[in-house]
Amino acid sequence: MSAPLETVALGKRFRGRWALRDCTLRAPEQTVVGLTGPNGAGKSTLLSLAVGLLEPTEGTIRVLGRDPRRSADAIAEVGYVAQDAPLYRSFTVAETLEFARATNVRWDGALADELLGGLSRQTRVSALTPGERSRLALAVALGKRPGLVLLDEPFARLDPLAARAFLQVLMDGVAETGATVVIATRVVTDIERACERIVLLGEGGVRLDGTVEELLESHRLLTGVRRPLGRIRGVEEIVRARHSGRQLTLLVRTNGPVLDPTWTVEPIGLEELLLAYMATVELPTPRPPEPSRLRWHG
Amino acid sequence: MEFHLDPRSGLPMYLQIVQQVKDALRLGLLDVGDQLPTVREVVAAIGINPNTVAKAYRELERDGLVVARPGRGTFVASSLGSPSVEHHDALRRGLLAWLREAQRAGIDEESIRALVSSTLREALDRRVA
Known part of the structure; x- marks a missing residue:
């Protein structure tokens, strides 16, 4: 079965520099996917490719089963909110909704209304707070009852309270529409609340891809006495190694239980896990992956 | 809730x-x-x-x-209330006594948490194994 968003070996080059390379991923039906990675990892480029604003340099991308550059129908079924939630600043909220109704084939005004809650319909967009503006942009995107929703850095300009409020409206909209959602964000604080799958871009490709459960299950923090590092049974890859004094802390990807009693084994939270991966990604010049990603800090 | x-x-x-x-x-x-x-x-x-x-x-x-x-x-559909609920008070008193002892030994809150969670994990691992 085809997924609402699917890419195979997708790449985009701007003037000799690869903004995105070797990107193979899929956002399955009715899931919320967090697309993350450091600045310059290609998150926005991927979304622009998905809405047909850019032509791939190599590889393929399918949106709702179709080629976004050649299918206006597919794009009509995508709710896309670009960075900074672009809206007409001189329109009132009511005029913005009217404009959306008039320009979309499918429009669910009741849903948009519900998602906007008590926001005054007579206020001009230019007078809205950043939080209210994102809420309006989201209501307009979800009002299309889209099969796929693409959000580019929705939290970047919001304070933590507004970000949490935005998330509540988004999750409410997801509950109502069952849409597949891709959230491109480098803010990972609340990512676990919203997302069931995580894709982390970096080093010119997909560095991590899995459900939140898989990622939490397959990573552990090992703490022990500082020592030369050899193979540790149950460890697939050392993502990060840190030492302070005589103590050594490893973040590892496991392929089985780590039973070596000289290590204290603990689970790791998703936010810390993602930040650790992002720190291992070298940008903006992508390099071929090294066999070992061991790096020392401190 | x-x-x-x-x-x-x-x-x-x-x-x-x-x-x-x-x-x-x-x-x-x-x-x-x-x-x-x-x-x-x-x-x-x-x-x-x-x-x-x-x-x-x-x-x-x-x-x-x-x-x-x-x-x-x-x-x-069903409750998890086990007969052991009635023991909670006694267990809590025992725990409080232990905590007071830890405080007297000069162990701070962080260390107490670390000690409790590592001991609990050890005990659970042993039960599973």
């Missing part, structure tokens, strides 16, 4: 919800016939993915603890 999520726990969020319902059942805060908040209510209250809540409720249903009545909601 209201759920609290701890992003640092390393425990998937749906399991945190499962755990909190079970804790509430154990402590007698939820009883047979009580209704759990609807998925939409939880989503609206804490801004979490609706599929996560639904997954937690399915897990509780598989364990026979709750039952979903289509169109009406999810209800507690």
Whole structure:
């Protein structure tokens, strides 16, 4: 079965520099996917490719089963909110909704209304707070009852309270529409609340891809006495190694239980896990992956 | 009931919800016939993915603890209150005595937490093994 968003070996080059390379991923039906990675990892480029604003340099991308550059129908079924939630600043909220109704084939005004809650319909967009503006942009995107929703850095300009409020409206909209959602964000604080799958871009490709459960299950923090590092049974890859004094802390990807009693084994939270991966990604010049990603800090 | 999520726990969020319902059942805060908040209510209250809540409720249903009545909601079907609840007071007193001893030994809160969680993990690992 085809997924609402699917890419195979997708790449985009701007003037000799690869903004995105070797990107193979899929956002399955009715899931919320967090697309993350450091600045310059290609998150926005991927979304622009998905809405047909850019032509791939190599590889393929399918949106709702179709080629976004050649299918206006597919794009009509995508709710896309670009960075900074672009809206007409001189329109009132009511005029913005009217404009959306008039320009979309499918429009669910009741849903948009519900998602906007008590926001005054007579206020001009230019007078809205950043939080209210994102809420309006989201209501307009979800009002299309889209099969796929693409959000580019929705939290970047919001304070933590507004970000949490935005998330509540988004999750409410997801509950109502069952849409597949891709959230491109480098803010990972609340990512676990919203997302069931995580894709982390970096080093010119997909560095991590899995459900939140898989990622939490397959990573552990090992703490022990500082020592030369050899193979540790149950460890697939050392993502990060840190030492302070005589103590050594490893973040590892496991392929089985780590039973070596000289290590204290603990689970790791998703936010810390993602930040650790992002720190291992070298940008903006992508390099071929090294066999070992061991790096020392401190 | 209201759920609290701890992003640092390393425990998937749906399991945190499962755990909190079970804790509430154990402590007698939820009883047979009580209704759990609807998925939409939880989503609206804490801004979490609706599929996560639904997954937690399915897990509780598989364990026979709750039952979903289509169109009406999810209800507690059996309790986890074990005879051991009556021992809670005595155990709490023992724990308090232990904590006072730890304080006298000059161990701070952080170390106490570390000691408790590492001992608990060790004991559980041994039971599983």
